[in-house]
Amino acid sequence: MNRRTLLAYILLPTVSAVGLALIGFKPEDRRISKPMGRVVLPPPRTDSEVSVEYALRVRRSIxxxxxxxxxxxxxxxxxxxxxxxxDKRYGFRTAPSAGATYPLEVYVVVKKGGVIDLEEGIYHYLYKEHVLELLKSGDYSRELMEACLDQEWVGDASINIVITAIYERTTWRYGERGRIRYVHMEVGHVGQNIYLQCVSLGLGCVVIGAFYDDSVKKILGVDEEPLYVIPVGVKKGGWL
Ligand SMILES: Cc1cc2nc3c(=O)[nH]c(=O)nc-3n(C[C@H](O)[C@H](O)[C@H](O)COP(=O)(O)O)c2cc1C
Incomplete structure (x- = not known):
């Protein structure tokens, strides 16, 4: 990469933030629910015994x-x-993003008893601090299943990860191309990352695109566009 390209990439996150500020947009404007508490997550592992080739070979929707x-x-x-x-220096993440505009948000809907030592509720992932912020307490897994056209695996899963988009973060730079292409390409990257990570953890998941958008938004309490609901549970029989 030449120096000009590198510089452009380095400046992109700052330029994005300034651009959004100029159009008067604040990401937190989109949240309807007020945070009720924080859960500091243990640091993630960055290595494992399971190769990416193996994960690619065995991955299935579960x-x-x-x-x-x-x-x-x-x-x-x-x-x-x-x-x-x-990459703490530039804020780059596990999934690529068009112009490092990062339009996606991650929510975790935890069923009662779904996670050891974690209260049931709806959490928002704060990527900078690696923290979960509790937005709503209670078991919303059944409501979420109904919003997903009664797909049973949503209600059965220990957790559901919901990926939403704030299109403006990308469209202010890329216009309509950001909306019809880039943001949707990005959620695909995130979905695949979760699929492969599940294999490595002995978990199973499936990406869900069939749901009532307004119902999912209402459950989360956000005015963002839900793109994927991803039920995750312990895989029967494991992967290995
Ligand atoms: C955009 C998209 C939307 C999907 N929506 C659903 C869904 O609503 N419900 C479901 O059970 N599976 C859904 N799937 C999973 C597919 O059914 C699954 O990937 C396909 O059957 C291939 O199986 P595999 O993932 O095990 O290779 C979706 C997959 C994609 C990529």
């Missing part, structure tokens, strides 16, 4: 889970795989 809870370490690993920071 809709049938053990009735077992996840650990906080597994939740930490999953949200990191989705949008964790891997």
């Amino acid at each position: 809709r049938d889970y053990e009735d077992k809870p996840l650990t906080l370490q597994q939740v930490s690993q999953l949200v990191w795989a989705a949008q964790g920071i891997t």
